[in-house]
Amino acid sequence: MSSAPESELLPVALARAGDSDAWHRLLRRYQLPLFTFVQELVRHEATSFDLVQATFVRAVRHIGTLRDDVRFGSWLFGIAHQLCVQHWRRSGREQPLGDLLDATPDDNVPDPRDLVLRAEQGEALLALVDALPPPQRAVLVLHVLEEFSLEEISGITGAPLGTVKSRLHHAKRALRERLQLNPPDALAT
Numbered sequence: 001m002s003s004a005p006e007s008e009l010l011p012v013a014l015a016r017a018g019d020s021d022a023w024h025r026l027l028r029r030y031q032l033p034l035f036t037f038v039q040e041l042v043r044h045e046a047t048s049f050d051l052v053q054a055t056f057v058r059a060v061r062h063i064g065t066l067r068d069d070v071r072f073g074s075w076l077f078g079i080a081h082q083l084c085v086q087h088w089r090r091s092g093r094e095q096p097l098g099d100l101l102d103a104t105p106d107d108n109v110p111d112p113r114d115l116v117l118r119a120e121q122g123e124a125l126l127a128l129v130d131a132l133p134p135p136q137r138a139v140l141v142l143h144v145l146e147e148f149s150l151e152e153i154s155g156i157t158g159a160p161l162g163t164v165k166s167r168l169h170h171a172k173r174a175l176r177e178r179l180q181l182n183p184p185d186a187l188a189t
Contacts, residue, residue, distance in 0.1 A: 012069035027056060030073065033146060034080050040141040041084045043130060051087060055080040071155070074148065078156040081138060088134050128178050136171035139164055 010029065014022035034055060039048040058079050066075050129137060135157075142148045142156060150168070154161045 010069070010072055012063075012066070012072045016063045016066070016069075023060065026059075026072070030076055034076065037077060037141060037146055038080055038084060040129070040145065041081075041134065041138055042087060047087065051080065051083045054083055058083075074152045074155050077142065077146070077148070078158070081142075081156050082158075084138070085134070128175055128182075131178070132171050132174060135159070136167045136174070139167040140171040140175075143168055 011019065011022035011025055015026055031052065034052045035048055038051045038055075039045065042048055042051065055076065059076055062079075066072060129140065132140065138157060139153055139159075142153045143150065148156065150161060150164050153159075153168075154164045157164065159167070
């Protein structure tokens with residue numbers, strides 16, 4: 001028995017018809033991934049919450065423009081990406097690094113020193129990602145963290161597929177170069 005893809009199970013048609021329960025299901029499904037994506041781009045918690053809320057407000061207003069219900073997730077991330085770009089333009093500069101992800105100790109790890117070292121390395125890696133230009137950072141986050149295909153990222157960002165590939169290539173190269181200059185063990189010190 002084959003199961004339907006998750007996108008087919010989403011109540012997009014019901015949401016388009018104004019069903020508030022359908023919108024609540026969509027909100028629950030996409031709220032955390034959208035927040036994670038936006039937080040990775042703007043690095044400011046309150047701003048991230050505001051941008052995610054604005055994304056859903058725009059989605060409700062413009063659901064009629066969505067041509068393919070199966071692409072709802074990509075369409076929603078596209079709205080969030082546009083709002084992040086507008087935020088960057090309004091601010092005239094990138095937001096400060098802001099709050100880095102807090103490391104939560106895992107009870108299965110016997111040595112707390114390992115946890116501290118991993119958390120410091122993770123924070124250092126996030127700082128390297130933060131140093132990327134926003135277009136490269138957006139493509140990297142969408143591809144690596146959110147696991148969108150390059151074609152989907154092209155649709156989300158509005159950039160041609162070749163540009164998306166180029167941005168991803170340059171982002172990976174820049175991270176690789178920076179990691180070679182500062183190996184993970186050196187990053188945490």
